[in-house]
Amino acid sequence: MKHVIIGMAGHVDHGKTELVKALTGVDTDRLAEEKKRGITIDLGFARLDFPDGSCASIVDVPGHERFIKNMLAGAGGVDLAMLVVAADEGFMPQTVEHLDILQLLGVKDGLIVLTKTDLVDEDWLNMLEEDVKSRVKGTFLEDKPILRTSVRTGEGIEALREALHVLTLHAEEKSTRTPFRLPIDRVFSVDGFGTIATGTLIDGHIAVGDEAQLMPLGNKCRVRNLQVHGRNVSAVYAGQRAAVNLAGIKKESISRGDVLCRTDSMEPSLMLDVKLQNLPDSKRIIESGSRLHIYHGAAVRLAKAVLLDRDALRPGESCYAQLRLSEALAARQGDRFVARFYSPLETVGGGMILDEHPYRHKRYDARVIASLAVRESGSDEAKLVQAVGEHGADGMTLADLVACFDEPEEKLVEMLAVLCARGKLVEIAPSRYLTSSTLDRLWTDCETMLAKYHREHPLHAGMRLAEARQRLLRGKARENADAILACFAREGKLTLTAEHCALADFSVHLTKRQSAIREELLRTCRAAGILGKKQDALCALFDKKDRMECARVLESLLSTGELVLLAPELCVEKNVLDAVGTRVKAWFATHDALALGEFRDALGTSRDHALLVLEYYDRRGILRREGDVRRPGAQFGEIEK
Structure with missing residues (x-):
């Protein structure tokens, strides 16, 4: 609706x-x-x-x-x-x-x-x-x-x-894909419910149970209940008036003008780059340095208006300006605002926010003016690069761009191809794009992160992918994070396996003694076959003076995948497990399902140990359990990798 x-x-x-x-x-x-x-x-x-x-x-x-x-x-x-x-x-x-x-x-x-x-x-x-x-x-x-x-x-x-x-x-329908945002115009408390904030949801959608943040102070809270015109609802969508019952925050901590938004989706700013207009029927001249009352959403801020390309803005004129605010404000690019004269208090103009987190500009800087001109009315290609850049490491898909730009999909595809050829954009995955500058920044962070990891863990094959995603691209979709890392691998900057990533020029270097320990560990695990060996039993093979080195080498073998943890503390050599995988693959060439008893007999081991192996394959998605049997899982093709 x-x-x-x-x-x-x-x-x-x-x-x-x-x-x-x-x-x-x-x-x-x-x-x-x-x-x-x-x-x-x-x-x-x-x-x-x-x-x-x-x-x-x-x-x-x-x-x-x-x-x-x-x-x-x-x-x-x-x-x-x-x-x-x-x-x-x-x-x-x-x-x-x-x-x-x-x-x-x-x-x-x-x-x-x-x-x-x-x-x-x-x-x-x-x-x-x-x-x-x-x-x-x-x-x-x-x-x-x-x-x-x-x-x-x-x-x-x-x-x-x-x-x-x-x-x-x-009326034009609002997008619900953007992070939710609700400027608060009223706050009160109700016995038995607690804090209630009301406002118009202008972006996204909000649901009962959502975590939220109040800007500009950054206080976090949770949506306990929602009402639209006195009726309880499970979710509110952009374009609706809402009363939001908030848990975890007191009424005194909220003021009219605060913004309720998705956690970490907004960052307050003390400066805004804007296109500022002086109304044609205004009685005032806005001079550079003039103080204005700025009305944005339900908030009011006192600001110093720094005109970037002139000394005075006369009635009927507009220009680029930087508003330097007395208090932080949470805003987004494209938001509108109203400006009232400092004294006497009367409406003189307003405009649009072009950049909500700008640097402090010098006046008459041609590069700044040109950049703001692109933001306001640049070419389709320039705006496209700008739109993708604003999404940072999330990038944008072709579908996202089609939704944002009033252009045929075919024309957008042509523009994207040209921009990729010019090096302005990079297609990190089919129909998903990042700006080159964003990728360069991410690579600098990635290189620094991995170099530090290699120094601290010289015997590891690399950082685990899950850890790399969390550190480098926290909060980003796994699919997008993997696409970015794969892009770095295609560029020859890092090596990537199913489990780890490392700088391209990194390799594990063992001392002579560490190499000897490595061979002994592998030989012992190979001899143990599918039964494997516990880590403490492997370390017990060596004298006390070598046990510290044994632990390091054992950790290295696990990181390279030469040894596999079948269960906590139980190590199996990868080649042994691959041989079992070959037999499992052969079984499913002629059977639809595999029962625990059948697998136990094929391995010639105990029921409990056979179950450990099957559960290992379950965790990796190679097999999937259906009642008392296993069938091939989504990752069945990876069984011998």
């Missing part, structure tokens, strides 16, 4: 709250002071149901200029806008400011509602409609529907509901 947020906007006392009540039956003015004063002070929310069973969420915002901060906290995440204009007053100062804010936040669709139409005559309404059309010209509401309504008479309410339904059906 598509999830859509409809945001109300308009001047104070133009009937926004009454309109929401007429559409949904919900009075969004919940505060006693709101009831007393008859105006909306803080955000209100309601569920709008449509006849086909679909629904949308409506966010009612304050219209008074004193509460613009609260309006901005609710405007983030809005998909569609309902600009409300009272028929008896027309456009007013906050109507203009709210429209500017919606424009700055990148809202792309919506409609205009004329309220209180029962208070004026037809001629006045016709004249007002023409005025409204001229006022919204050049904005996202140009040529959008203008609907006449009266909550007192009921005029136009059903027509408005249907128009909102049509807009909802055509």
Whole structure:
């Protein structure tokens, strides 16, 4: 189901709250002071149901200029806008400011509602409609529907509901693949439940039981329960309003403006590179070094605006700038923000975040300007490299890129081939790409890691793959990590086996005494056959002075795979195990299954020992147990490797 947020906007006392009540039956003015004063002070929310069973969420915002901060906290995440204009007053100062804010936040669709139409005559309404059309010209509401309504008479309410339904059906669906992110606009506690945070989920999806993190402080918590408009749900998706019951954190540790996100998916920043716009009807000039109030999501930060290519930004102009924040902010590239003048406090502009973790720039640096230009409006190839680079070691698949770029798959395939030929991208696995710079960085880390390991473990054949993945690519999918290591092996930088990886120029060097111990260990294990030898029994073959060396050589033989641990402490020579594997392979050439008794008889050993061998094959995926028998497993072809 598509999830859509409809945001109300308009001047104070133009009937926004009454309109929401007429559409949904919900009075969004919940505060006693709101009831007393008859105006909306803080955000209100309601569920709008449509006849086909679909629904949308409506966010009612304050219209008074004193509460613009609260309006901005609710405007983030809005998909569609309902600009409300009272028929008896027309456009007013906050109507203009709210429209500017919606424009700055990148809202792309919506409609205009004329309220209180029962208070004026037809001629006045016709004249007002023409005025409204001229006022919204050049904005996202140009040529959008203008609907006449009266909550007192009921005029136009059903027509408005249907128009909102049509807009909802055509609204762009948000991706749920990105890590979840919920800017918090309200926090409170409930007896028996604990801490509750509310907000609009603007990215990804969140489920009961998920681990989460609160930014910018980084406190970790867990999602205990979820509600959407008072109904318990197991998951919430981008575009839904949610109440999140959090375990492991106190209400006092959370503030409006904090961001609830997937653990380790965001990192707060004190600087942002942005495209900054000064509104055409702004009365202020933004000079480099000016202080601005920055509104992002539900957060507000004081920032110094460093203009990167000029000294002053005049009304109607835009430029690249670096915002240096008074407090850390958690944001993502592509996010929109609103800027208000430091004093007097009025909306002057806003823009888009181009880089959420930039270096501190010098002004008039041509390279910085060029880099930001690519981020904003570079060539398709440049943006493609940039998109892949932003995903770091995860890289991107062709399917990911098709979802991100409005281009035919065939064209993307051609661009990817050209970029790989130029060395900008590397196809680490079929249809999965990383940037060359990302791979270079990963190789530097890998080389440093393995060099250190070889120094500390000179008799080991290399680092175990599982350990290498964990250290080098923690949290990355195993398939992706293996593809990166395989890429290094193809480039001749490291050697890779099924169990270990090592630098290409590394080899195990044994002393003369260690070589003698090695031969004795192998001879003893070979003689023991499939019964093997325990490690302490092998070490007991040598004098006390050699037992330390024996332990080292034994560890080396296990790392190279010349000896195999059939069970904890029980060593079997690899060649002996390979001979057994040959017999198992031959058995399945003429049989569908292998029973324990049959295997015991074939080995001529005890039932318990035969079971140890079968369980070893089970662990490796060579065989799989089905009841009392074994059948070939997914890795059956590896039986003699």
